[in-house]
Amino acid sequence: MITMPKFACAAVLVAFASLHVVAHAEPLIAPGDRVLCIGDSITAAGHYVSYLDMQLQVQYPNNAPTVVNLGLPSEGVTGLSEPDHPFPRPNVHERLKRALDQFKPDVVIACYGVNDGIYHPFSAERFTAYKTGIAKLIAEVKKRDISLVLCTPIPFDPAPLRGTGKLLPLDAEKNFAWFAIYEDYDKVIGQYAEYIRTNLEGVDRTADVFQDITDTLVAKRKPDPDYTMSADGVHINVAGHLVMAQCVAKACGITWSTIDKTLFDLTEKKTKVLHNAWLSQVGHMRPGMAKGKPIVEAEKLAKVNDIAIAARIRGLTPKPSAPTPGPLAPVEDIPGLPRVLLIGDSISIGYTLDVRKALKDVANVHRPRTNCGPTTKGVTELSGWLGKSKWDVIHFNFGLHDLKWMGPNGENLAEPNKAGNHPQVSLADYKKNLELIVIRLKKTGAVLIWRNTTPVPTGARGRVVGDSVKYNTAALEVMKRHAIQVDDMYCYSLAKQTQIQKPKDVHFTREGSAFLGKNVALVIRKQLK
Numbered sequence: 001m002i003t004m005p006k007f008a009c010a011a012v013l014v015a016f017a018s019l020h021v022v023a024h025a026e027p028l029i030a031p032g033d034r035v036l037c038i039g040d041s042i043t044a045a046g047h048y049v050s051y052l053d054m055q056l057q058v059q060y061p062n063n064a065p066t067v068v069n070l071g072l073p074s075e076g077v078t079g080l081s082e083p084d085h086p087f088p089r090p091n092v093h094e095r096l097k098r099a100l101d102q103f104k105p106d107v108v109i110a111c112y113g114v115n116d117g118i119y120h121p122f123s124a125e126r127f128t129a130y131k132t133g134i135a136k137l138i139a140e141v142k143k144r145d146i147s148l149v150l151c152t153p154i155p156f157d158p159a160p161l162r163g164t165g166k167l168l169p170l171d172a173e174k175n176f177a178w179f180a181i182y183e184d185y186d187k188v189i190g191q192y193a194e195y196i197r198t199n200l201e202g203v204d205r206t207a208d209v210f211q212d213i214t215d216t217l218v219a220k221r222k223p224d225p226d227y228t229m230s231a232d233g234v235h236i237n238v239a240g241h242l243v244m245a246q247c248v249a250k251a252c253g254i255t256w257s258t259i260d261k262t263l264f265d266l267t268e269k270k271t272k273v274l275h276n277a278w279l280s281q282v283g284h285m286r287p288g289m290a291k292g293k294p295i296v297e298a299e300k301l302a303k304v305n306d307i308a309i310a311a312r313i314r315g316l317t318p319k320p321s322a323p324t325p326g327p328l329a330p331v332e333d334i335p336g337l338p339r340v341l342l343i344g345d346s347i348s349i350g351y352t353l354d355v356r357k358a359l360k361d362v363a364n365v366h367r368p369r370t371n372c373g374p375t376t377k378g379v380t381e382l383s384g385w386l387g388k389s390k391w392d393v394i395h396f397n398f399g400l401h402d403l404k405w406m407g408p409n410g411e412n413l414a415e416p417n418k419a420g421n422h423p424q425v426s427l428a429d430y431k432k433n434l435e436l437i438v439i440r441l442k443k444t445g446a447v448l449i450w451r452n453t454t455p456v457p458t459g460a461r462g463r464v465v466g467d468s469v470k471y472n473t474a475a476l477e478v479m480k481r482h483a484i485q486v487d488d489m490y491c492y493s494l495a496k497q498t499q500i501q502k503p504k505d506v507h508f509t510r511e512g513s514a515f516l517g518k519n520v521a522l523v524i525r526k527q528l529k
Contacts, residue, residue, distance in 0.1 A: 004159050026326015028147055028205055029056060031063035036070055036105035038092060040115050042154055043071025047238050050108075051245030051259070054267040054309075058257045061313050064306075065107075070099055071273040071347050072284055076116040080126060084177040088114060090286045093133070096140050099282045108141050109248060111209065112337050113153025113192040114234060120176045122188045130192055138202040149251060150203045152193035152210035154236060154244070157217060160228045181233065199460065200507065201404075201413045207251040209244045216243050218336045232248065253326065263312045270305035273298050327352035329396025333364040337529055339394035341446075342367040343378070343385065346402055347454055347516070348509050354517020356522070363392070363528060373435030374401035374425050382440055382479040391446040393527050395487065395520060398437070399453030399475070400506055402430050403467040413462025423467075427474055434478045447527045450479045451487040451520070455494050459504035487523045489516060 029035055035056075037049045046069045053067040072090055079091035092112065101107075116130045117123075134150075141148045156180075161167050167183040168176055176182050193210035202205075213229065213236065218225040231238035236244070242259075249256050276292030277299075292298065325331075327349050333339065340363045342348055342355065349371060356365045368385040372378060375398045402425035407414035414421040425433065441448055452472045456463040472490055479486055493500065493508075493516060500512030508516060 005182065020087065026329050028149065029065050029252055029254065031060040031065065033065040033106040034104060035065050035067045035107045035109065036099065036103050037067065037109045038096070038099065039071045039111040039151075040075045041071070041073035041235060042114070042241075042244075043069060043111055044073045044275070045235070045241070046071065047241030047268070048245040048248065048274055049275075050264060050268040050271045051242060052248060052252075052254065053271060054259070054264055055245075055249055055254050055256060056150065057263075057306075057309050059255050061310060067271070068103060068105075068278050069271055070103075070278055070282065071275070072279065072286055072289075074115060074286055075112070076130075077112045077124070077137055078116045078129040078393060079133075080116060080118050080129060082118040082120065082177040083175050084180075085118075087287055088285070090284055091133075093136060093140075095282055095284050096137065100140065100144055100146065101280075102282055103278065104494065105146055107147045107252075109149040109151065109207075109252075110137060111135075111151035111153065111207075113196070114156060114189055115178075116153075117185065117188045118176070118190060119178050119181045119185055121170055121182050121184070122189075122191060125203055127191065127195075131195060134196070134200070135411065138200060139410055142202045142412065143410055147204045149205045149207055149248065150196055150200065151207045151244075151248065152196040154234075154240075155179065155193070155210050155217075156189050156212050157228065157230055157233045158183060158186055159221075160231055161233050161235070166232075178234070186401075199507070205251040207248040209247045212247040213240060213243050222387065225247075245492055263309060266281075266305050266309050266312065270302045270309070273301050273305075315482050327367065328369045330369070331356075331364055332367050334361070337361070338363045339364045339390060340393045340395065340524055340528075341391050342520075343372050343382075343387070343394065343396035345371050345373060345397070346507060347400065348372070348397060348451075350513035351517035351520055355521045356516045358521030359524065362525065372398065374398060375430055375437060376425055377401075378437050379433050382437060386440075386444060393443050393449065393524055394441055394444065394446045395449045395524055396437075396441065397451040397453060397489075398430075398434065399468065399471050400456075400463070401425075402433075403453075403456070403463060403471050405462045405464075416462065416464045427470060430471055431474045431478060434475055438478060438482050438484065448482075448484045449487050449523060449527065450475065450484050452476075452490045452507075454489055454506070455497070456506060457497075457501065457504065460506050461504070463506060485523075485527075487520065490520070492519060 037043055046420055049067060049069040056067060057064045075090045075092055075353050077092050081089040117126060130417045138148060153206060158167055168180050169183055174180060197206060197208060217229065229236045244258060276290060277295050279289060280292035281295050342352055342365065353368050359365055378398055405414045405421050405425050406412065406424050407418045408420040452475060455468050456465050458465055468490060496515065500509055
């Protein structure tokens with residue numbers, strides 16, 4: 001039986017609110033993954049990278065991820081430099097493509113911002129350049145289907161510079177620079193950090209190192225007013241790197257174990273060898289950097305350290321507890337229960353755990369370990385998601401990524417209807433792709449349930465209000481032709497929009513995801529009887 005969506009309902013005409021999926025703490029970095037850390041001198045110093053590498057070695061002792069630090073001092077995402085800087089600040093975009101193509105990471109961790117304000121008072125022009133640079137970084141990473149962890153910039157701490165003459169007021173007569181910093185530069189970088197916090201499309205996880213370091217400084221200064229993590233207000237010490245590493249680890253779902261100094265020292269040694277080697281291999285525009293060893297030689301040295309690290313880990317107790325499984329974590333089947341597959345984007349990811357909870361001891365609920373994105377991705381990757389196992393019910397959706405607008409050079413969430421911009425997948429191609437997907441799904445013999453696309457709210461970046469209706473109407477033609485049931489999430493989410501959605505976004509609140517998950521579970525349960 002086909003459930004007909006009520007696209008003509010009065011709710012279509014009312015203002016749309018948004019949906020937002022909260023970040024989940026499932027492990028983003030899997031055993032054997034390749035992890036690339038990029039950033040400025042903070043990343044180049046490498047201590048937080050070594051802490052992360054060490055924790056991953058402990059968490060995955062049999063197949064630890066490969067972590068490489070490609071931080072470059074003085075670098076930013078804008079190409080801007082203060083007048084008195086001794087050389088033009090390097091721009092990550094000069095080397096980013098080479099780094100991604102040569103290292104081929106599964107996960108990128110990026111931290112930029114403190115250099116991009118070039119230590120001046122706030123400027124709308126510089127801020128726009130920063131946002132443009134970050135958007136370009138996101139697009140370059142996601143173009144290759146790489147997971148991205150984006151850090152807020154580290155905070156500037158003016159406390160250690162007070163009374164030194166190195167802080168300049170707004171009306172200073174000499175140039176601002178990294179050695180003559182605007183006295184309220186912490187507020188400037190605070191605005192940059194706030195931008196990174198805005199749930200940028202394409203960012204898999206956000207690590208708010210700005211806030212965590214700030215909170216730590218406030219707490220430490222209550223008993224010790226002179227406490228600092230940086231002699232110059234910018235370059236944090238090892239204690240600061242530890243706070244940063246714990247913040248990134250939390251965002252990535254990395255289990256944090258007690259730090260062993262010997263283990264850290266071994267990891268730090270390995271990190272530095274690989275850092276220098278990969279900097280030289282990829283190349284950059286910054287003068288004064290020492291040449292690293294050839295990659296083959298550096299990896300041999302790293303392997304020696306890995307053996308010592310593994311031996312050290314075997315002697316450590318207690319073992320870290322297993323991380324709490326998240327929506328993307330693999331599911332171990334309970335024998336005898338039917339198998340359900342959820343296919344969809346971040347909306348689907350958001351309600352996956354709720355569906356599993358509602359169908360506990362009723363069905364084994366699986367999903368691909370990825371955001372399934374647009375129909376173009378579904379066409380190319382569907383067979384891999386299905387695997388060779390038998391499925392009893394498949395609940396699937398594509399749409400929000402199809403109807404989003406892209407720029408002429410692949411810019412994500414571009415301005416709709418602007419010259420040169422276009423929907424990621426046209427309406428005509430969307431129908432063709434869905435036809436191919438449905439034909440493939442029918443071969444599984446599973447009961448198929450099409451979940452239509454949720455509303456685009458007013459103010460959502462890169463999407464047009466009402467386009468969900470157009471794409472849902474096109475999808476309905478395909479589903480009717482194949483007699484596939486429709487889960488009308490569009491209308492039942494719209495009916496409760498003020499309770500379950502956030503403004504100017506296409507994602508659900510935590511409560512909203514729970515509501516949707518409950519409804520999805522009910523639809524699936526009916527097909528299991």
